[in-house]
Amino acid sequence: MDVIKPAPGFEDILPLEYQELVADGPYGRSLGVKDLGTFKELIEDHPLCAGCNLTLSFRLLLASLPKPEDTLIVTTAGCFGVIHPQIALHASIAPFGTQNAFASGLTRAMRIRFPEKQKDVITIGGDGSFADIGMAPTTHSWFRGEKFASFMLDNECYANTGGQASGMTPEGVVLNMAPKGKSFDKIPFVEIAKLAGCAYVATASPTKPRQVESMVRRAILVAREVGPTFVRLACVCATNYKLTPIEAHRKSKELVSQTDEYMTEAAREYLESLEGAA
Amino acid sequence: MGDTVTAGSPPRAPDPRYRVVAGPEGYLSPAAAAMGIELPDEGYSLVEGESISDSLAPDIIAERLLEARNPTLFPGPLVLWGWSDASIRKARALQELVAEVPGMKMIPMPDYRPKYPKIDPAIEINPNHPNLTIWHNEIDVCVFAGVHCHFANIALKIIRSGTDCYTIALCGERGHEDAMVTMRDAGDVKVASITAAVRRLKAGGHDA
Numbered sequence: 001m002d003v004i005k006p007a008p009g010f011e012d013i014l015p016l017e018y019q020e021l022v023a024d025g026p027y028g029r030s031l032g033v034k035d036l037g038t039f040k041e042l043i044e045d046h047p048l049c050a051g052c053n054l055t056l057s058f059r060l061l062l063a064s065l066p067k068p069e070d071t072l073i074v075t076t077a078g079c080f081g082v083i084h085p086q087i088a089l090h091a092s093i094a095p096f097g098t099q100n101a102f103a104s105g106l107t108r109a110m111r112i113r114f115p116e117k118q119k120d121v122i123t124i125g126g127d128g129s130f131a132d133i134g135m136a137p138t139t140h141s142w143f144r145g146e147k148f149a150s151f152m153l154d155n156e157c158y159a160n161t162g163g164q165a166s167g168m169t170p171e172g173v174v175l176n177m178a179p180k181g182k183s184f185d186k187i188p189f190v191e192i193a194k195l196a197g198c199a200y201v202a203t204a205s206p207t208k209p210r211q212v213e214s215m216v217r218r219a220i221l222v223a224r225e226v227g228p229t230f231v232r233l234a235c236v237c238a239t240n241y242k243l244t245p246i247e248a249h250r251k252s253k254e255l256v257s258q259t260d261e262y263m264t265e266a267a268r269e270y271l272e273s274l275e276g277a278a
Numbered sequence: 279m280g281d282t283v284t285a286g287s288p289p290r291a292p293d294p295r296y297r298v299v300a301g302p303e304g305y306l307s308p309a310a311a312a313m314g315i316e317l318p319d320e321g322y323s324l325v326e327g328e329s330i331s332d333s334l335a336p337d338i339i340a341e342r343l344l345e346a347r348n349p350t351l352f353p354g355p356l357v358l359w360g361w362s363d364a365s366i367r368k369a370r371a372l373q374e375l376v377a378e379v380p381g382m383k384m385i386p387m388p389d390y391r392p393k394y395p396k397i398d399p400a401i402e403i404n405p406n407h408p409n410l411t412i413w414h415n416e417i418d419v420c421v422f423a424g425v426h427c428h429f430a431n432i433a434l435k436i437i438r439s440g441t442d443c444y445t446i447a448l449c450g451e452r453g454h455e456d457a458m459v460t461m462r463d464a465g466d467v468k469v470a471s472i473t474a475a476v477r478r479l480k481a482g483g484h485d486a
Binding site: 009 | 353357358359360361365366369370373384385386388389390391401402
């Protein structure tokens with residue numbers, strides 16, 4: 001497979017991790033979460049917090065892409081915004097909260113530019129970029145039936161700006177910049193996604209990697225043919241909730257105590273046709 | 279109070295005395311553009327803020343590189359990666375230039391991500407803190423090539439603010455007024471013209 005490589009003569013001066021992204025990246029290989037650690041989807045030297053559940057979710061998401069070489073990731077501001085340039089995949093950053101508007105145009109453009117080839121556009125954002133500032137562009141992309149998958153990394157706060165409450169923060173939670181506690185309950189965004197027309201909606205926890213993989217793949221497959229899809233990955237912020245990495249991991253598991261997966265009849269039939277054929 | 283600018287005041291005229299020279303100019307040095315320095319027209323280069331013919335710039339750059347104690351090329355993503363035939367040709371031309379200048383080294387700027395709190399300035403240059411690399415390596419003349427313009431602008435300004443490094447920007451677009459010397463539309467042909475000037479000067483007995 002032809003991928004962008006270092007210019008001849010510059011290979012040796014590129015830091016080692018960049019060389020590994022080229023040599024051991026996921027392009028053109030049939031990989032999954034079980035293969036994590038055997039390929040390079042994200043450099044080790046990324047700047048996110050040690051023990052971050054969001055980073056784990058991000059890694060699982062990248063490892064679950066059905067065709068990484070034909071996937072275009074649209075992200076926006078957030079913790080993950082500082083690691084998306086450090087992955088061996090196509091990624092663009094949209095102004096805060098506009099990732100689904102950006103992806104709407106990109107999806108249409110890809111279908112015109114590559115009519116014979118399936119290009120998977122996906123959006124990755126935080127709870128703020130989907131449920132707060134980005135709620136209008138997000139829900140309107142769903143109302144319009146734009147066919148791409150959206151993945152919310154729900155760390156239940158604004159983490160990289162010091163710990164403000166977001167709409168997805170549960171009621172009563174005290175954060176650095178919410179000293180009186182969050183004054184209203186978590187926005188029922190998963191329900192909003194269903195009402196807004198998503199053909200497939202799921203909630204997963206990074207503590208269950210195989211489940212994440214299955215949901216990510218289903219969301220992308222359904223978005224190719226049926227309609228918009230949404231997956232919420234619950235990954236509470238260890239730093240701002242003042243939890244140890246183990247405690248945060250446990251809490252992320254508690255938040256998704258049982259499988260939460262919804263699909264329309266059309267999505268179910270489509271998935272059954274694919275999974276039955278596999 | 280005569281210099282106070284208030285709403286409705288006419289725009290301040292460019293300072294004709296301002297020159298883009300090696301710093302350190304101070305913590306918050308002005309952008310050269312704010313001081314009236316304009317990008318060069320086609321066929322021209324800028325030397326310390328003044329427009330000169332493209333035919334003169336290679337000799338000036340070659341002289342600076344040969345006189346430097348520690349000349350260094352900072353190749354950016356646009357030449358580090360083989361995006362196109364043109365970028366590969368420019369990369370090759372830059373490598374020939376480095377090979378021709380005695381003692382010249384390369385420190386890449388592979389991306390523009392924040393890398394707090396750690397950066398190894400011997401391995402890569404951090405555009406958010408280019409002065410760390412220059413201090414660490416005691417670089418007195420640096421060449422930017424293949425760095426995206428918006429990051430080159432801020433990095434060149436930081437270098438001028440905090441160091442005495444002489445900056446040269448070989449830009450594939452319109453050039454950089456915050457560099458001490460800049461050539462615009464600098465593809466492989468213009469880079470090769472600098473290499474040729476280095477060879478000429480060396481043949482004439484000019485060396486570090």
